[in-house]
Amino acid sequence: MSNTHPEFAGKRVLVTGGTQGIGKAIAARLARQGALVHLNYAHNDEAARETQHEFESNGHAVELCKADLGVPEAIDAMLDRVHEKGPFDFLVCNAAYQEKKGFFGTDLDLLKKTLGINIFGNFQVIQKSPAR
């Protein structure tokens, strides 16, 4: 694909949940436009390494950022690491958690876990992404 969006060339982008699925596809598109992509994930190291290898094989700059968005300390540590190289330019909030158990099948623990990642985790990532 040609460089149809030069505004991304040389920029640094953090994609949450960027190692698989939709986040990976977004990251690949940005990488093809010349962005350095930081790929966040939480659990699957093997998939993350495979994605890293795939991006690097295609000549794209990539860094893995392991952090569970349900763990505030992990988010802080991830953003500290990404900020070590200075401010980054774009944030893609893609990662989310969902268990389809329906209204009556959802207990408080599941509700807290879901809100912890999807609301509090994303709030923290967005609030702390600008360079301090």
Ligand SMILES: NC(=O)c1ccc[n+]([C@@H]2O[C@H](COP(=O)([O-])OP(=O)(O)OC[C@H]3O[C@@H](n4cnc5c(N)ncnc54)[C@H](OP(=O)(O)O)[C@@H]3O)[C@@H](O)[C@H]2O)c1
């Ligand atoms: N696929 C659909 O049909 C669909 C429809 C509507 C909305 N969405 C939304 O689109 C987003 C991506 O969906 P997808 O289908 O591409 O999912 P996916 O293929 O399962 O990929 C999810 C990605 O998020 C990461 N992730 C999961 N839990 C995380 C956590 N707690 N902290 C950080 N990273 C985490 C995963 O890495 P690890 O496995 O290593 O943790 C993986 O990289 C989600 O927000 C989803 O709700 C998807």
